[in-house]
Each structure stands twice: as C-alpha cells, then as structure tokens.
Amino acid sequence: MAILIIEDDPKTGDYLRKGLKENGYSVDLARTGITGLHLVMENAYELVILDVMLPGLEGWEVIRRIRLHRDLPVIFLSARDDVNDRIRGLRLGADDYLVKPFSFVELELRIRTILRRGIVRENDTFEVADLKLDVLRRKVTRGGVEIALTNKEFMLLHLLMKRQGEVLSRTQIASEVWDMNFDSDTNVVDVAIKRLRAKVDAAFNHKLISTIRSVGYSLSSEA
CATH class of the missing domain: 3.40.50.2300 (Response regulator)
Known part of the structure; x- marks a missing residue:
C-alpha cells in the first residue's frame, strides 16, 4: 500500500x-x-x-x-x-x-x-423519527434536545442510524465500532447498547432501539 x-x-x-x-x-x-x-x-x-x-x-x-x-x-x-x-x-x-x-x-x-x-462518501446528517445525528458537528438531538454521548456511543448510534431498519449482529457492531473480533464472553456491545438506550430512549415513549433475541440490535422508527 x-x-x-x-x-x-x-x-x-x-x-x-x-x-x-x-x-x-x-x-x-x-x-x-x-x-x-x-x-x-x-x-x-x-x-x-x-x-x-x-x-x-x-x-x-x-x-x-x-x-x-x-x-x-x-x-x-x-x-x-x-x-x-x-x-x-x-x-x-x-x-x-x-x-x-x-x-x-x-x-x-x-x-x-x-x-x-474503500472510499465511502456518507451523508452528513441522519434522522430517524425525532432523533437527529450530525456527523460533522458530532451533535445528537432528540425532540430538539441535545444529547451528550461519548465517542464510542456516538459511533454506535451513527452505525445504527446509517443502517436503520437492519438487524446488526453483535459481531458486526464490535467490528465496526471497536474494530475487534467479537468474543462471546465479552459483553461490551450489550453494555454500550444499554448506556445508549438510557440516553436516547429512556425518556421517550416511542422507543427506537430494539433487541432481536439471539441475533442483535436494530434502530428504526417502527421499533
């Protein structure tokens, strides 16, 4: 290279x-x-x-x-x-x-x-229901209220939003966000999802992040 x-x-x-x-x-x-x-x-x-x-x-x-x-x-x-x-x-x-x-x-x-x-030109902003993510400004809001996320939480939410509606396995998430091979003894993905839910979903009646049992996670306005 x-x-x-x-x-x-x-x-x-x-x-x-x-x-x-x-x-x-x-x-x-x-x-x-x-x-x-x-x-x-x-x-x-x-x-x-x-x-x-x-x-x-x-x-x-x-x-x-x-x-x-x-x-x-x-x-x-x-x-x-x-x-x-x-x-x-x-x-x-x-x-x-x-x-x-x-x-x-x-x-x-x-x-x-x-x-x-490879070369990927992504959208600068993503929106699912009233959840908005601005990639360039590293800003996330829901219902107009800004949500403070750690770097890994932002990366995780970005992945879920750009693949909205898709079910992502823990292996896929670990590879994309942590650049690691998923170990079944490691609960890093589950812990991160739990923390992200607490910030993005907990205060709202309409939940966006879903757990698909034995498969992984998905984010959708239909969740």
Whole structure:
C-alpha cells in the first residue's frame, strides 16, 4: 500500500514515515503543499496524510485540487483542533480528521479502516423519527434536545442510524465500532447498547432501539 505524507514539520514527517514503513507501507514524504500535490498527480497512492498549515499551499487548497482530479482517501493530521476546522476539512472531502498530538496506533488503525472499507462518501446528517445525528458537528438531538454521548456511543448510534431498519449482529457492531473480533464472553456491545438506550430512549415513549433475541440490535422508527 502506497501512502503519501504531506507534512512540513521535519520531526513529525520523519516519525510518520518511519512508523508507517515499519508497518509495511510504501511511503513518500513531501514537505510542502505544492510538492505534495505534484506527487499525488504523478503517482498512484492509496491514501494521503495531509497537514493543514503548509508552506506555499495550505492543506485546504491541496485537498480541493486533489478532489478536482482524484478520488482517493485523505486524512487530515493537524494541530488545528477547532470544530470548525474539522468541519471544513470533512466538507472539502477528507475521509478523516485527526488532531495533533496524536496516537500513532490510532492513526494506523484509522488508515487500515479506511483502506479496508474503500472510499465511502456518507451523508452528513441522519434522522430517524425525532432523533437527529450530525456527523460533522458530532451533535445528537432528540425532540430538539441535545444529547451528550461519548465517542464510542456516538459511533454506535451513527452505525445504527446509517443502517436503520437492519438487524446488526453483535459481531458486526464490535467490528465496526471497536474494530475487534467479537468474543462471546465479552459483553461490551450489550453494555454500550444499554448506556445508549438510557440516553436516547429512556425518556421517550416511542422507543427506537430494539433487541432481536439471539441475533442483535436494530434502530428504526417502527421499533
């Protein structure tokens, strides 16, 4: 798998290149946006890791030009942690946005997940009955009232809503949300569903999350 890193900080760039090579990837490193854009147009990369603040050509403009010609996964890796920056990056076509300082293990996991699933452009918002989820703003409301969720709870609800009406097994949920093989001795999925129900369904007469005995879980307006 060939990956291009566009990163002007020498320490970060060299660290990423070394770590990804040790994990079996073929890696090129560009120090400027202009050089990185040239390499994207001249080579067949499977994924680009892109900084925002680059000399000559900022990451925003780099991804805008990439999207005019190529459709390949792009992960922003930036010190800019404002939610509006994240929203901007995703709206420009990024597949993920990771904030510095970062965990290399988490970055490599996100890379594997993106490469495994391929390029998927999802909806920004989902709605089931009076439950609404905004992916970019990481915001969930029901009946107009905002609901605070942990990161895993948000990922779980996002999965259930984008697959609304489908029955998802515990194995499917564990793989998508925790990137793990489901162990029958582990009740992590059941515990997470219980906590999610307490926040999303408990205060409402109309329940949206259903348990399908011996199979898994489903979210639907018909629940």
